[in-house]
Amino acid sequence: MNKPISSTLIISTYNWHEALELVLMSVKNQEEYPAEVIIADDGSTIKTQETVARFQDKFPVPLVHVWHKDDGFTKAIILNKAIAKAKGDYIIQADGDCILHPAFVKDHLNFAEENTYLYGSRVNIQENHLEKLFGKKQVRFSAFSQGIKKRTRALYIPFLGNFYKKKNAFSKKYRGCNTSYFKKDFIAVNGYNEEFKGWGREDSELALRFHNYGIASRRLRYGGIVYHIYHKEKPKDGLHKNNKIEQTTIDKKVVWCKNGIDKYLSEKS
Known part of the structure; x- marks a missing residue:
């Protein structure tokens, strides 16, 4: 594949600069670098800004910090703002609490394909390992590492990933913390729906609109791995409303969201 x-x-x-530090360390360890990295910051305090600034001087590629004022959980908005500024043709997406396997970027690029989005596996780092994780600043793991569960997801055997084929149906295994797609496809469906406020469904609803637009999905298995750092669950106050938005997308086969990325595309980077 090209x-x-x-x-x-x-x-x-x-607002978790300690975790972001480990994520950025794992980006520096990548076998293949993206052209740039953009931090989509949903209103963190100055601690996050200081962390990003500390990495910027010695980072292997441009490291851009896109921030907006804290207005509750508005992840859909900050992701649209960040992706609008992206110079790359292909978007690879991870969360700031997910440490990247050294081949994470390489794997997403190797399997990238027109009219397809990818989604990968997430290995869970357990709560009882956090003290050691942050104390040692651990960013390398294997299927045999201490402090993880879902170990089979940590198996790195890239050639086995070739047996996972494209599908036209949405998978419940999809997670926005490990996904990639062409920016042109993201723009074609108008990006994230900014009607989502509070935790939940903004990622899966985007993927559903990809399918409604005619984009297929492919699971990255035995590659493209991230290690998710344990944290307490976010409040789910807005989940009922968010579920209704997603159900409308399913029922009406919505492709284009009215409140999306288009408002930022004319802005200068």
């Missing part, structure tokens, strides 16, 4: 011309790695974050 690789995309260029890629942008988007990392979403909110």
